Amino acid sequence: MSYKFEEQSKSARNAILAKLKAQVAGADYEKLPEEPTFEYAKQSREQLLENFVSLLKSNHAEVLPIKEEEIGAVVVKQLQKRKIDSLLYNPNAQYANALASSFGASSTELTLLPFDFNVNENKLNYFNDIPASITSSRWAIAETGTIVLWPTPDEPRTMSLVPPVHFVIADADTLHSNFASLVEQQNWKAQMPTNVLLISGPSKTADIQQTLAFGAHGPKELIVLLLNSQ
Amino acid sequence: MSVNQYVPDNKESKYADSARAFRQNVAKDLADEQLRSNFHGAMNYLMDKRKASFPSSDELETLRQQCKLIKQRALVKLPLLLEQLENKLHENGIQVHWAETINDANEIIAQIIESKNGKNIVKGKSMVSEETALNDYLQARNMEILESDMGEYIVQLAKEHPSHIIMPAIHQNKKQVADLFAEHVKGFEYTTDVDTLIGEGRRILRDKFSRADVGITGVNFAVAETGTICLVENEGNGQMSSAVPDLHIAITGIEKVVEFLEDIPPLLSLLTRSATGQAITTYFNMITKPRKSDEKDGPEEVHLVLLDNGRSQAFADEELRQTLQCIRCGACMNHCPVYTRIGGHAYGTVYPGPIGKIISPHQLGIEATKDLPTASSLCGACGEVCPVKIPIPQILQRLRVESVKKPTGSPKELKGTGANRKTTEALTWQVWSFIHRHPNIYAVSMWFATRLRALVPNKLGAWTRVRSAPKPAAKTLHERIKLRTEEAS
Numbered sequence: 001m002s003y004k005f006e007e008q009s010k011s012a013r014n015a016i017l018a019k020l021k022a023q024v025a026g027a028d029y030e031k032l033p034e035e036p037t038f039e040y041a042k043q044s045r046e047q048l049l050e051n052f053v054s055l056l057k058s059n060h061a062e063v064l065p066i067k068e069e070e071i072g073a074v075v076v077k078q079l080q081k082r083k084i085d086s087l088l089y090n091p092n093a094q095y096a097n098a099l100a101s102s103f104g105a106s107s108t109e110l111t112l113l114p115f116d117f118n119v120n121e122n123k124l125n126y127f128n129d130i131p132a133s134i135t136s137s138r139w140a141i142a143e144t145g146t147i148v149l150w151p152t153p154d155e156p157r158t159m160s161l162v163p164p165v166h167f168v169i170a171d172a173d174t175l176h177s178n179f180a181s182l183v184e185q186q187n188w189k190a191q192m193p194t195n196v197l198l199i200s201g202p203s204k205t206a207d208i209q210q211t212l213a214f215g216a217h218g219p220k221e222l223i224v225l226l227l228n229s230q
Numbered sequence: 231m232s233v234n235q236y237v238p239d240n241k242e243s244k245y246a247d248s249a250r251a252f253r254q255n256v257a258k259d260l261a262d263e264q265l266r267s268n269f270h271g272a273m274n275y276l277m278d279k280r281k282a283s284f285p286s287s288d289e290l291e292t293l294r295q296q297c298k299l300i301k302q303r304a305l306v307k308l309p310l311l312l313e314q315l316e317n318k319l320h321e322n323g324i325q326v327h328w329a330e331t332i333n334d335a336n337e338i339i340a341q342i343i344e345s346k347n348g349k350n351i352v353k354g355k356s357m358v359s360e361e362t363a364l365n366d367y368l369q370a371r372n373m374e375i376l377e378s379d380m381g382e383y384i385v386q387l388a389k390e391h392p393s394h395i396i397m398p399a400i401h402q403n404k405k406q407v408a409d410l411f412a413e414h415v416k417g418f419e420y421t422t423d424v425d426t427l428i429g430e431g432r433r434i435l436r437d438k439f440s441r442a443d444v445g446i447t448g449v450n451f452a453v454a455e456t457g458t459i460c461l462v463e464n465e466g467n468g469q470m471s472s473a474v475p476d477l478h479i480a481i482t483g484i485e486k487v488v489e490f491l492e493d494i495p496p497l498l499s500l501l502t503r504s505a506t507g508q509a510i511t512t513y514f515n516m517i518t519k520p521r522k523s524d525e526k527d528g529p530e531e532v533h534l535v536l537l538d539n540g541r542s543q544a545f546a547d548e549e550l551r552q553t554l555q556c557i558r559c560g561a562c563m564n565h566c567p568v569y570t571r572i573g574g575h576a577y578g579t580v581y582p583g584p585i586g587k588i589i590s591p592h593q594l595g596i597e598a599t600k601d602l603p604t605a606s607s608l609c610g611a612c613g614e615v616c617p618v619k620i621p622i623p624q625i626l627q628r629l630r631v632e633s634v635k636k637p638t639g640s641p642k643e644l645k646g647t648g649a650n651r652k653t654t655e656a657l658t659w660q661v662w663s664f665i666h667r668h669p670n671i672y673a674v675s676m677w678f679a680t681r682l683r684a685l686v687p688n689k690l691g692a693w694t695r696v697r698s699a700p701k702p703a704a705k706t707l708h709e710r711i712k713l714r715t716e717e718a719s
């Protein structure tokens with residue numbers, strides 16, 4: 001892209017860097033002070049899980065501990081309870097067939113909507129006609145009650161943001177005690193994707209008189225289907 | 231003139247004038263009881279939330295020390311990290327632009343938008359874009375720009391600017407917000423129910439998101455190692471602005487860069503807990519690349535604008551450089567007795583409260599901001615809660631000195647140094663210092679001061695407006711001690 005400003009930006013770059021470099025010339029980067037880290041007490045898997053679930057709940061997420069084979073039935077029941085008749089999903093997901101058969105067997109009319117469209121050309125439909133979505137997740141973090149989404153072409157980044165109700169499948173076996181250990185142990189720095197999302201509840205705001213309200217822009221409800229927690 | 235020659239516009243920031251009016255602003259806002267009660271309630275709430283989120287002071291202090299050192303490491307390597315960030319972002323397909331002044335940054339953004347024929351612009355919360363007054367700039371170019379953070383949206387409706395860096399509309403209560411909606415939102419049925427008000431905002435803003443072709447956001451951290459832009463938020467508007475439109479432009483100050491991805495978790499933890507007492511915000515969004523060819527959403531182009539605007543000037547002085555450690559949590563204002571009473575708008579600057587007092591002189595010069603560092607009792611609360619341990623009270627004292635000292639004209643010197651210098655005051659202190667360095671003269675002058683105490687005038691300018699005039703004692707302390715020792719022996 002070429003635009004009138006390129007030259008200006010280049011000279012600004014050189015001017016800023018020159019000013020900064022003049023100030024730190026000769027700094028010895030080998031001799032920087034040691035940075036302390038806090039050692040958190042080790043917690044058992046049960047404690048971590050308990051913390052994870054209770055934080056999510058206190059942030060108004062619904063947490064449903066289930067078995068893998070129950071995904072379809074549980075989702076159908078939750079949708080019926082909310083009188084929702086369709087669900088955006090990833091047809092290549094592991095659980096896709098299970099969802100399809102539960103939807104087929106449902107007593108009410110339920111439609112599975114595959115994410116097979118380009119968002120740019122379908123924004124109005126996307127924002128107005130899709131009441132719910134389901135996505136997988138990659139990891140979970142106990143210390144903050146957080147679910148880590150690692151969007152892919154099959155499960156795009158806005159899938160967890162635009163539909164008003166978001167189901168997310170989390171696996172207790174991927175639970176890490178905190179964000180720092182997750183980033184380090186899973187070597188994030190070598191594999192950052194287009195976008196990573198950490199989600200810790202439904203969208204909210206306290207911008208009017210510090211009164212908490214849910215569903216500011218993103219999902220009003222976050223329903224966590226928690227596998228392998230029993 | 232070739233198209234590549236842009237004439238930089240060094241027009242003064244609109245905040246310079248409002249900062250100059252500090253004293254008048256204070257008088258006005260102190261008299262506004264509604265405003266004071268809104269701030270009082272909000273600050274108490276935020277202080278309690280922060281406190282509850284740090285149950286262990288050991289953990290808090292270790293984290294503060296760690297994060298201070300992370301930021302200081304990033305600063306001492308700043309030019310290298312900025313180059314590394316630029317290289318990484320290029321590799322990832324994100325375009326980088328540099329601006330020395332606010333208007334240069336605005337011009338870059340305007341031209342990027344024009345090059346893509348952008349029409350509907352939505353903006354996530356960004357204090358740096360407030361700093362550059364981007365909305366005014368784009369509107370003057372006939373571009374419509376809509377604030378999408380709920381608080382910012384309210385502030386934009388009211389034609390105001392944020393009064394707090396985390397909670398922009400904290401100066402308004404729900405009734406005031408409802409009145410605003412009644413005035414500006416078509417079909418709004420009057421209510422002060424917060425859920426309904428937010429529901430209205432949601433309806434309007436989601437409609438805008440679904441039509442937006444340009445999204446502008448700020449940046450909380452930029453990671454040099456991986457070329458990653460991080461956004462911290464609860465609402466999802468930052469994500470809407472960065473993931474839904476075809477074009478995403480992020481703007482940030484050059485001090486937001488950190489070295490490693492592993493620097494992020496401790497900084498994030500301290501930021502959200504210090505700001506709102508949350509263990510983490512609802513969303514933490516890490517953007518590393520524009521949309522790839524096989525992806526179904528995300529922006530086709532991502533741009534990052536790096537703004538200096540006085541930061542390299544703060545960088546030139548090791549003591550003042552600490553100002554750049556700031557992660558914009560707002561804790562210093564939440565705990566500031568002055569901020570709580572006068573509110574955020576009285577400062578007249580983009581960044582209010584203690585951080586505003588120490589950063590604005592670099593952005594607007596000392597002349598426009600000369601009263602700000604004096605509006606402090608130096609109680610020290612800001613320095614005690616600051617998650618990256620910026621010694622704010624110490625820097626305030628330093629800025630007081632800068633504002634009264636004789637300018638030397640050195641390029642390192644802050645613009646407007648000596649703006650508060652008054653000849654009589656300077657002379658008085660010279661005499662004072664001379665007397666105190668000469669014991670004989672000191673003794674004589676004290677003798678006169680005590681003996682002539684009746685001559686002290688009753689009116690001493692500003693001092694006696696709210697206090698009675700001080701009178702020297704009849705005898706000096708030295709004399710009295712001498713007397714007592716004589717009596718005892």
Ligand code: SF4
Pocket residue numbers: 555556557558559560561562563584585612615616617618619620
């Ligand atoms: S100066 Fe410290 S306390 Fe104030 S906003 Fe910055 S980081 Fe937070």
